[in-house]
Amino acid sequence: MRLQAPPAAGIKITTFAILVSTVYAKIRDKEGIVIFRHRLSKENVYRAITLSLLSLMLVVAATMLLSVTESADFLTVLFEAVSAFGTSGITMGLTPELTTIGKLLVIVLMFVGRTGPLTLAYALKPKNTKSSTAIPKAISRLADTSRNRFIQLLIHNKNATL
Structure with a gap:
């Protein structure tokens, strides 16, 4: 080189x-x-x-x-x-x-x-093909929260806050 x-x-x-x-x-x-x-x-x-x-x-x-x-x-x-x-x-x-x-x-x-x-x-490289499924933006916020909040969000969809 x-x-x-x-x-x-x-x-x-x-x-x-x-x-x-x-x-x-x-x-x-x-x-x-x-x-x-x-x-x-x-x-x-x-x-x-x-x-x-x-x-x-x-x-x-x-x-x-x-x-x-x-x-x-x-x-x-x-x-x-x-x-x-x-x-x-x-x-x-x-x-x-x-x-x-x-x-x-x-x-x-x-x-x-x-x-x-x-x-x-x-x-x-192969051409980029857009995925048919899009990942929601809320997922990135969910990853930053504690595990208990995530479980609470799944169980009690209305009462959970991020």
């Missing part, structure tokens, strides 16, 4: 900056994440964490699979996987000697690294 400017693949510098700022804010026990006097939304922080974890899991899984299919040392295989995910074009000489499965795996890594794992996950 390389750190790069936006036109390239890998984890972007802004994503890395959000991760570092999040760690800094948690260490300092701060409420929100602020970068250059701009507060980041939780959605952006969650997206950066999700993207980083997906990227890390993908590179680790690809490295493990390449270690099984190829007869090379671990650091060479790891370098090839990270290089493919970052689409840098750098190799330690293993890429031309890969088996068919290894070549396909490197192709998938390059494609996912270029499009982004989160973008690909959003594209492949």
